[in-house]
Amino acid sequence: MAALSVFPAAAEPARMPERKAGLWHMTTTMDEGNGAVTQDLTMCVDARMERLTVSTSAEEHGKQCARYDIARRGEATVVEMSCQFSGRQVESKTEMSGDFQSAFAVKIESTTSGEQDAQSVSVKRTIQQTGTYLGADCGDLSGGEAKGPDGTRVMVQ
Structure with missing residues (x-):
């Protein structure tokens, strides 16, 4: 007869979601208080690069941040952090929803403060991003490469 444990199973720690490998359409809107700027990209997500990006981000934030939850x-999935980057304090909250297999939505609200040109500066920023999975075939884009509506290509990972 097997013994039963009286202790509850440990909950698995929350992890950053990973996008499914393949072609994604992403719309990103950033507002730093001077009006929102929107960018549309079609991006090829490579599974290996995505895993590496997520693990490296967690590792780096763990080193740089007094708080990274x-x-x-x-x-x-909610990420709250308080970090020092290049001598500036960054406080942020990120909310991520969706299955990251067919669609996702991310909202980041942050405040960066510190000295710039001998003045104290504080910048509030809101970034919203949505993504829709288009399929496994990235066509002529390679992993980590994105293309804008005008055909301009950029590396994003």
Whole structure:
């Protein structure tokens, strides 16, 4: 007869979601208080690069941040952090939802403060991004490469 444990199973720690490998259409809107700027890209996500990006991000934030918490809240993954980057303090909250297999939505609200040109500066930023999976075939784009509506190509990973 097997013994039953009286201790509850440990909950698996929350992780950053990874996008499914393939071609994605992404719309990103950034507002730093001077009006929103929107960018549309078609991007090729490579599975290996995506895993590496997620693990490297967690490792780097763990080193640079006094606080870097990842939690599941309902259907969303929420990341709250307080970090020092290049002598500036960054406070942010990121909310991610969707299955990251067919669609996702990300909202980042952050404040960066510190000295710039001998003045104290504080910048509030909101970034919203949505993604829709277009399929496994990236066509003429390679992993980590994106293309704008005008055909301009950029490396994003």
